[in-house]
Amino acid sequence: xxxxxxxxxxxxxxxxxxxxxxxxxxxxxxxxxxxxxxxxxxxxxxxxxxxxxxxxxxxxxxxxxxxxxxxxxxxxxxxxxxxxxxxxxxxxxxxxxxxxxxxxxxxxxxxxxxxxxxxxxxxxxxxxxxxxxxxxxxxxxxxxxxxxxxxxxxxxxxxxxxxxxxxxxxxxxxxxxxxxxxxxxxxxxxxxxxxxxxxxxxxxxxxxxxxxxxxxxxxxxxxxxxxxxxxxxxxxxxxxxxxxxxxxxxxxxxxxxxxxxxxxxx
Numbered sequence: 001x002x003x004x005x006x007x008x009x010x011x012x013x014x015x016x017x018x019x020x021x022x023x024x025x026x027x028x029x030x031x032x033x034x035x036x037x038x039x040x041x042x043x044x045x046x047x048x049x050x051x052x053x054x055x056x057x058x059x060x061x062x063x064x065x066x067x068x069x070x071x072x073x074x075x076x077x078x079x080x081x082x083x084x085x086x087x088x089x090x091x092x093x094x095x096x097x098x099x100x101x102x103x104x105x106x107x108x109x110x111x112x113x114x115x116x117x118x119x120x121x122x123x124x125x126x127x128x129x130x131x132x133x134x135x136x137x138x139x140x141x142x143x144x145x146x147x148x149x150x151x152x153x154x155x156x157x158x159x160x161x162x163x164x165x166x167x168x169x170x171x172x173x174x175x176x177x178x179x180x181x182x183x184x185x186x187x188x189x190x191x192x193x194x195x196x197x198x199x200x201x202x203x204x205x206x207x208x209x210x211x212x213x214x215x216x217x218x219x220x221x222x223x224x225x226x227x228x229x230x231x232x233x234x235x236x237x238x239x240x241x242x243x244x245x246x247x248x249x250x251x252x253x254x255x256x257x258x259x260x261x262x263x264x265x266x
Contacts, residue, residue: 017086017134017175017190017191018086018087018088018167018168018173018175018176019085019086019087019167019168019169019176019177019188019190020085020086020177020188020190020195020196021083021084021085021086021147021148021149021195021196022084022085022086022130022134022141023066023067023083023084023128023130023134023141024065024066024067024081024082024083024084024147024149024217025066025067025068025069025081025082025084025128026066026067026068026069026079026080026081026082026256027069027070027078027079027080027082027256028068028069028070028079028254028256029070029079029254030070030254031054031056031068031070033235033253033254034056034068034070034252034253034254035056035068036234037231037234037235037236037252037253038058038252040230040231040233040234041227041230041231041234041236041250041260042058042060042219042221042227042260043060044058044059044060044065044066045058045059045060046058046059046068047059054069054070055067055068055069055070056068060146063140063141063143064141065141065147066147078126079254079255079256080126080214080256080257081215081216081217081256081257081258082118082126082127082128082215082217083127083128083149083196083215083217084116084127084128084129084130085127085128085129085130085167086129086130086131086134087129087130087131087167088131089131090107090108090115090116090117090129090130090131091108093117093119093129093131093166093167094107094108094117094119094129096165096166097119097121097166100122100162100165100166101122101162102119102120102121102122102162102166103119103120104117104118104119105118105119105120105126106118108129108131112132113132113133114130114131114132114133115130115131115132116128116129116130116131117129121153121159121162121163121213122162123153123154123155123159123213124212124213125151125153125159125213125214125215126214126215127215146219146220146221146264147217147218147219147220148194148195148196148197148218148220148264149195149196149197149215149216149217149218150196150197150198150199150215150216150218151163151196151197151198151199151213151214151215151216152199152200152211152213152214152215152216153198153199153200153211153213154200154211154213155200156184156185156186156198156199156200157186157200159186159198159200159213160179160186160198163198164179169188177189177190177195178190182197184199184200185197185198185199186198186199194264216249216257216258216259217258217259218247218258218259218260218261219258219259219260219261220260220261220262220263220264221260221261221262222262223262224243224246224247224248224260224261224262225243227248227250227260228241228248228250228260231250231252234253235252235253236250236251236252236253237250237251238250238251239251239257245261245263246261246262246263247259247260247261247262247263248260248261
C-alpha cells in the first residue's frame with residue numbers, strides 16, 4: 001500500500017473534527033512566484049490540484065499541508081493567508097454567520113471533495129469553512145503542517161462567543177472543541193491539542209479600536225533566522241523579528257503576512 005492510498009483509507013471528514021482548523025490557504029495573484037517564495041522559505045513542494053490551473057497544493061514530506069488559490073483578483077478578495085474550520089454543514093455555518101452580524105464573501109461553493117465558503121466575522125476578520133473529506137486526514141495534517149492560528153481582535157471574549165455559536169465550540173455535541181482561558185487569551189483545544197488562540201490584550205483593558213481584527217497563521221519551523229534570510233532573498237519583507245521570542249512576522253512578495261516560530265501553540 002503506498003502513502004497516498006493509506007491516507008485515503010484513513011480519510012477524515014469535517015463531521016468528525018467539526019469546529020477545529022483543518023486547512024490553511026493563501027489567496028494569491030501569481031501562482032509560480034508564490035510557489036518559488038514558499039519553497040525557499042518553508043521548504044514546501046508543490047503539486048497541481050484537481051481544481052484547475054489557479055490552484056496548487058503544498059506538500060511537506062509528501063503530505064498536503066496548505067493551498068494556493070490564485071483568485072484574489074477574480075474573487076475581489078485580499079491577498080492573505082486564511083484558516084479554514086471544519087463544519088458538518090457549510091450552508092448552516094453561513095446562515096449562523098449572517099444571523100450573528102458576519103458576512104459571506106464567497107460561497108458556499110463546491111470544490112470536490114467538499115464545499116467551502118469564505119466568510120468574515122462581525123469585526124471583519126476573514127476565515128473559511130470546509131464541509132467534506134479532509135485533504136490528508138486531520139491528525140496527519142496536524143503533524144505534517146506544524147501550523148496553528150491566532151485571532152487578533154478587539155474583544156477576545158466577544159469573538160469567542162461568535163465563533164463558538166457558529167462552529168459549535170464548547171457545545172453539548174460529542175467531539176466538540178474545548179474552550180479554555182489562559183491569562184489574556186481564549187484557547188481552543190481539539191482532541192487534547194491547542195489548535196487556535198484568540199487574543200485582544202489584557203483582560204482589564206478596554207477594546208482597542210485601532211486593532212484591525214485578523215487571523216494570523218503561524219508556521220512552526222526549525223530555524224526562524226534561516227526563514228527570515230530566505231524571505232528577504234526571495235522578494236519578501238520582515239514586518240517584525242523577535243529573536244528573543246524565536247519568531248518573526250513575514251510578508252511574501254504580494255504582501256500576504258504570516259508568522260514563523262520555533263514554538264508550538266501549546
